[in-house]
Amino acid sequence: MTTTPDPGYADLLQSAGFQPSRRVPIPDLRWPEGVRCVVNFTLDFDAMLLRRLLNEPWGQRAKGEFCGRVGIWRILDMFDEQGVKVTVFTPGRICELYPKALHRAVAAGHELADHMWEHDVASDPAIEAAHLSRTVAALTEIAGQPVIGTRSSHSQSLLRQNGVLYNSFTSASRLPLYEYDEQGENPILQLPFHYALDDAMFFSFGWLATPNQAQRIMDVDEVFDIWWQAFEQEYQRGGYVNFLLHPFVSGHAMRVDMLERLIQRMKTLPGVWFPTCADVARHILTQHPLNKIEG
Template identity: 30%
Template sequence: MALAFDLDGPTGDAMLNGSIWSNPSYFTLGSYGPWRALGRLLDMLDECRVPATFFVPAWVIENWPRQCAAIVERGHEIAYHGYRHEAFWTLDADGQREVMARCVDVFDRFLGMRPVGFRTPSGDWGPDTIRVLMEAGVRYSSSMRGDDRPYLLHAEGFAEPMVEIPGRWELDDYASLAYHRNPDFPASLDRIASYDTTFDNWRREFNGSHRDGLCLTTLFHPKVSGKPGRIPLLEKLIDHMQAQGNVWFATCRDVAQWWRANDASVSTQEPSV
């Protein structure tokens, strides 16, 4: 079980097109994530004694460096998520290289580190993305949706493959808990689901993966899930997972390392039922 959070802050389409600078309420909706929710989530993870991976746009690190440094200081993984949450599928190879170069520089200057993980902003990428990521030293991605287990991605000219740890929209908190008046992104998010129903959905997704011995990660967002009334929802989910037994809680980096070392023996196994 690889708990993962996308610490987007106020980055994304509204920042890329400039409209966020005339919409302070939307800016503060995003900045709530690194400014207030992140610390609350880190405290919860400490109490539950589970690690997590945080995918963070480099712009967020530039503007909230102390908060982002706390992620690493408290034993969690931090990984790439674009510079300002760019949609990689809209960029050519050179545009993607420019974004990754800025990310590498920011992580080095502010955190003194070079991550090995990446989650594509906006949920998709282009034909050159795998090569661009591997050129930047990325060893795994958690971006696609095509399996219930990790798998290997190859690029011409690179001897070692990149590991893909697929996620699923069912475990994206935006689907149940996000609400925006304007801008309407994602479209049609006009009401917040019952927390009990949301927990039941997440519980069922975990139970199915646990039963079949699969790999599961989340697409949670501090600005969505890291609020006082929602932290108990996450705690309840973690408590449920821990109570089932035989669950490996790991960072995405650790999952990728394990899969790379064991892929030849596990990729041909059928899931147990």
């Protein structure tokens, strides 16, 4: 039997292998003294930008407006009451649309990080570069300090040129890892999230005539149970949890209330740390730098 060479298979093989391919796990990852499990709460402040990009109907875009006017404020109030610092992944355009919400986040000690200019990475490299530098500059001005994180598929060389030290854009592992680009260069720290901890998977429905046919509005108590179990599994392993929340989804009162109950229950266990992604990144880059792992 003759087989036709499959040009994609080598790529598949490389992805399936963990080391020495693109993704480098961090052996014996240790958290700061007294910490057993790290919980990152991350907010993707998309507002209506993705909806606009997909040319969705007005009902979908109105949900995005709710994010900027109500959702982000309500959810940040809850995190502040709980003393939990979060990372707000923000498209650059939000600096023009909802600057007060971003200033409010910064004043409370939350982190701002890149989430593309208008929720899209341009295929033209010159436009991509302009978008990233414009977003980083706009966020840095509001944050009053360097922006070191992203949630995007921007090229890693461009990210590094712009001072970005970590990305939170993979589900390839349950623990933080280093990732090289497709040329085997420009390694960057990845703080993985998981779709089972993404609020949109449980609570986001598609409006009439939207290309998104999914209809999902789950009972908050059911999601509470799923998320508690996910946290507990990682807690037992001394691991890492990264919740991906959208204020247009989770900024509704019943979901904010559920998140607050979840945090309160997590706090009943010793050694749970709720840092920003930047805090986690700085800890790993200092204590587990790539050159030490690769020797």
